[in-house]
Amino acid sequence: MSTFVAVLMCSLLWLCPVIGEAGTTSEQRPEQGQLISKDNVKLVQQRLQAEGMYAGPVDGELNAQTEAALRHYQEKQGIPTSGAVDEATLRELQLRLPTSPSGDR
Numbered sequence: 001m002s003t004f005v006a007v008l009m010c011s012l013l014w015l016c017p018v019i020g021e022a023g024t025t026s027e028q029r030p031e032q033g034q035l036i037s038k039d040n041v042k043l044v045q046q047r048l049q050a051e052g053m054y055a056g057p058v059d060g061e062l063n064a065q066t067e068a069a070l071r072h073y074q075e076k077q078g079i080p081t082s083g084a085v086d087e088a089t090l091r092e093l094q095l096r097l098p099t100s101p102s103g104d105r
Contacts, residue, residue, distance in 0.1 A: 036062065036085050040097045044085055047093045048073060 036044075038060030045066060048054035053076075054069035067083035074081045079088045090097065 036097070041066065041085070043095060043097060044070075044090075044093065047095055051093075 041062050042058050042060040045054055045056070045058045045060070048066075048069045049058065051073060053073045054066065056063075056065040056069070062085070070085065070089060071081050071083040073092070074083075074089055077089075077092045079092060080086075
């Protein structure tokens with residue numbers, strides 16, 4: 001019995017890194033909150049709503065619901081699926097986001 005428990009514990013410890021990485025992508029993406037303003041996120045949310053991809057509030061928060069809608073839209077359009085507001089996604093959404101006076105998005 002103790003051998004079984006030891007094997008089980010070793011198996012779980014061996015799987016921990018795999019479990020910890022579940023849901024992550026191999027591609028590192030920049031933190032979207034720093035790259036896109038709240039007003040611009042609202043524009044993206046409104047466009048995703050119009051496309052029938054987003055049913056959440058238009059609150060300017062780039063949360064899990066918004067990222068899931070982005071991933072779903074990206075999959076449907078056949079563009080790289082990142083859940084991020086990237087250039088390819090903006091082109092497909094036919095959006096040109098206004099920039100701030102300093103040139104940042």
